Amino acid sequence: MNQGAQCSAAGTGLPEPGISPVRVPQQQAATPEARERGTYAAAVRGEHPAAEAPIPGLRPVVQRSSVRGQILDALRTALVTGELTPGTVYSAPALGDRFGVSATPVREAMQQLAQEGAVEVVPNRGFRVVRRDARELAELAEVRSLLEVPVLLRLATAAPAERWAELRPLAEATVLAASAGCRATYAEADRAFHRALLSLAGNDQLVRVADDLHRRAQWPLTTGRHLRTELMADAAQHAALLDALMCGDGERVRALLREHFRPAI
Template identity: 65%
Template sequence: MREAAHALVSDPAIPAQVQKVLRHSVRGQVLDALRAALVDGELVPGEIYSGPALGERFGVSATPVREAMQQLALEGAVECLPNRGFRVLSRTERSLAELAEVRALLEVPVVLRLARSVPAATWEGLRPAARATAEAAAAGDLPAYGEADRAFHRAVLSLADNGQLVQVADELHRRAQWPLPGAPRVRCAELLADAAEHAALLEALIARDLPVVESLVRAHLAGA
């Protein structure tokens, strides 16, 4: 994030509507950066972060940081502390297990229904999405893996032609990616194993092997 971005949105020579778009863009970039920092463990559960301090870190004013943090509060990642900043909320094993259970209730029956009806050629078309997760895993890039992982699941669920389902499932998936307090950083080998499950799932879907599909989806969500 660069200071120049903030300078642009406060330039009186730029029309108001253009400035609005630029502000939205800066806020979106800050939000993406904060989400990546959450997944990567840079924003520590229980710690309090101020808008101005984070703004200085990203080279922007505190305003887009506060706006991004308010969005994260709506997503359940942080809580707003008046006149203090934002505290990153702590996760528990129980909360992660609950997320996995809800995701399974949503995704397992949908994927099984798709397994019965979607042609093999369509599943073949998802191989690039599966490879993207493997590439991010091999690089050990946890935030990039998180994005690729969610993209793969969205691609699968989008075949159900239900936008509300995709939106809800993706939000649950995002929340499941926030680490537990004090948890060790996820190792590259663990990411590779998780990515390999995507490829295995595609093989089972292409073969229409429903028992294997169900087993893989349940195991994958339980280990997410």
Template identity: 65%
Template sequence: MEQGAARERATERPSPPFGDAARDAEEAVRVPEQARAESARAGTARAESARAGTARAESARGEHTHGEPESPGVAPAPVPARAPVPAPRVVRHSVRGQILDALRTALVGGELVPGEVYSAPALGERFGVSATPVREAMQRLAVEGAVEVVPNRGFRVTERTPRELAELAEVRALIEVPVMLRLARTVPAARWAELRPLAEATSTAAARGDRAHYAEADRAFHRAVLSLAGNEQLLAVADDLHRRSQWPLISAPVVRHGVLVADAAEHTALLDALIAHDLAVVESLVREHFTGSNA
């Protein structure tokens, strides 16, 4: 009887509720899943943050990745302004070139007297520049034979004699006459007619008695004629000889007005002969033009 009662009491003792155990089991499973989900969300957030940072960095560099939205609220980095381009400096060579032209004009016009010595500082003061560009220009004129270097004093203007001018004229004729005759046979008349304004410029300067401007117009006319030969070396040699022949004579530093007018008239006559292809007149005019004066 006692054993049977004990078995009945054992049977009646309540066992642990099934619902609590299930919930514990489910919780045990759910906690790792939540942890993994939270970890995944945190990883996604970090990835989004990294992409946003990259986009901001690319925007600052002026880059953009297509297909990705730009980060809102991020102002683009300002583009640095370019440094201003400095104004071109006036180099000494330009100043020297201007002084060289001014000195040549003074030589042709007789302002610089043959035989006189001129110092670079004094000429620099006259032209409003330092002595250096004047000295460099004078060195160039010395190469051309217009002046001579006088140690510790300056530069002496060359005393060009009539014999020297005659020799220069002979050399010019030897070079230019054959070229002129060849051009007279080949260049069409319309091309020669285009040079009339240059011939007229020499006549205008001659009528005014402007020796310096006449010298420039005269060289321009001869360069235009010889340029039709297409030989740059010929132009350089002929122009150098032409300049040397333009320095004033010792006895007549300023060429007479009538001589300039006669020389200018020969330019027009030469064009007429070239247009007519009259070779005999062309040769005669060129030789007389060189030997008749120092223009």
């Protein structure tokens, strides 16, 4: 089974032919009042006719923001697994059909990915997945290093050993995810571990910026013939990093992070 099939089987990939599409939760029936005013369908989509104000108290079960969020998560997973192929143009209506939703939340999710540099708008056609290159990955790794290394070096001598020990389950989770060989599952566990590390600094803005950079760095340049081996090696560095942080060994922390942030090409 290829990488995309593995992750799809786990419920994390973009639907392919023969695989059940991702669908939003089933909507409840409209109230008689909403039917009479003809606004329920628009309210469920998060839209309201220009001539009418929203009905007070009417709260749709699935709002546009939640649908868009689900689609955005699925599309990001598909980027990580390579199921969204670099160089390929995807239209919002076609993807909406595969997800079982309208084109609107798909288009909004794709526009968010365009802001993140994952796709580019192709007028009158849709969105093209951007081809990654070694230079871009190296730049992302450099920026991550500039942000995270100084913080972790400071925390290595400031945070007590027991705080680092509390993060051991997250490091072990990355090992389990790596052993499964699914890039999407590992990507989520990897980011969770790094968010936890940085959260000890008490700077929420730092955590958000670093996590965004981390996500961008996870979009694969190639699928890799030895994916599981690469993921296992990356996960092993998490445990080693925790050991160095617990000991307050700044030089070891610096060396491990330098290796850890090196982009895999």
